[in-house]
Amino acid sequence: MIHFSIYSLAVSCLLSTILIIVFWISLNWKKAFHIIDIRVLNVLFIVILIRLIFPFNIGVFQINTKSEFFFKTSNVLEFTFWNIFQIVWLLGACLSLTFYFIKIRNNQKILNYIFSDPNKMILKDFQFPVLVSEYVSNPMVLGMKKIILLPDINYSDQERSMIIAHEIQHIKNKDVYIKCLISLICAVYWWFIPLYFFKRCSEIFLELRVDEKLITEENSLSKYLYLESLITVAKKNTQSIIDINYFSNSLLTELETRVYYLLSSNKHKYSVYLIGIIFVFSLAPSIFEFLPDQSNIYQQKKTIEQVEFNGLDSTDKVLQISNGGWLHGEADISSGFLFNFQTEHFNSSTDPSSISVKELESQD
Structure with a gap:
């Protein structure tokens, strides 16, 4: 029996917190790259999202318990404190969603201003339209319109090709939709502090996933050319003045993570076992349903x-x-x-x- 209760929410938040810590360590501890590859990071990322989107109990196995906690949380509608928490949760979520949509509207105004720039350039010799403007601070993908925005910086041909290939891969990976989903989850779980760390880690992870996809489709020489372009582009981008909140201020830390991962990443033979452990750890507590002892x-x-x-x-x-x-x-x-x-x-x-x-x- 699938149901939502204080117990199921507490389990989801606890397991998500542990998985987010593991996810953060995997992206910030250099030695982790020697035992964790992109497949494990993918599973961690997906499992965390699933736990937060579906904080339910499946109840495959029923266990009798004398614990007052499980007895009182078997039906959340009869628990007054839970009702109060739900009301505060709902009001906070509505407020967070309001701020989120206001931010989208403000970003749209900035983008409209960029489109009206008479000095902008449009490059059409690519899979998707590419727009170059002095009011763009960093390379980015324009939402669901599948338009690539580039700053008006003197990139070399190699750098520009790398940037556009990178942004095209973001479009193919549907990363814009994933970022929107994470932002919506953050708005709903506004009170869940670890989720904000997960959002930051997910931005680095999505970049790593694009980097890994690009270099695995090329030979080893292209990997080092890609790394070289990645570093030189980052240096040029930091000279830009205007910031429209696409990248955080910790660009250098993110760059170091990406470079180190590309240099040391390989498919590890223990990844399958790690993936299995993650699945068991994240799903096992939800298949139990605690019933009060008669x-x-x-x-x-x-x-x-x-x-x-x-x-x-x-x-x-x-x-x-x-x-x-x-x-x-x-x-x-x-x-x-x-x-x-x-x-x-x-x-x-x-x-x-x-x-x-x-x-x-x-x-x-």
Whole structure:
């Protein structure tokens, strides 16, 4: 049974945090490149996204437990604190998404200004249109329009060919859509701090994936020509003044990571085992469903009833409410979440479903 609960969300966040740490170490620790290749990074990247997009329990195996935590989280709609958290989560997500779409609109204004530049140049002898403008700070792909933007910098023919090949590969890899997906996930999980580290790591990973794709399709000599162009282009790009937030300020750190990976990366024989471990580690906790032990529930119910009925006469009326408890007297009880939120009025004296304490005790 697939369901969403506090337990499933906690497991997804915990496992995602651990995987994000591994992902970060893999991209920042030089020795990791000797045991981790692009296939492992691909799996880590995909698994983290899946865990965040689908924070559910599958419930293939059911385990009885006496833990109050699992008992209370079996149905999230009956947990008041969880309802409050969901409301705050939803409001924060709406606010984050609003800022995200405002940022997209502002970037579009900048791009419109670039398109209106009378001094821009359009290169048409490539697979996709290439636009050169002095208002572009770094090479980039223009969203879903599949237009490549280049800064007005005096690149050599080798450098320009490398840049355009690199950006074309970004288009083929659908990296624009992937970045949009990650931004949307960050907006939804605005409270999940490790996700911001993952977003930064994913930018480096997407660059590594393009680099690796380009050099594996060429011979070893082209690899070093590519590396040479990568370094010289980075030096020229840092001289640009205008920044439209495409690259972060840590360009040199990113460049060092990319260069070192290209120099030391190989397909490792242990990668298959690492991929298997990642899958088992990330998916195994979600196939278990924790159920409250029946004997424990019965004992708790008897204890609660003994406390609640203490001091009542045998003729006093009690009414069973939706959460399984008993009510004597009159009360307003709320349940549900957001649009399903409702408040019901209960009165054990007038409700036809009420029974006396004596009748209830005789049933037991």
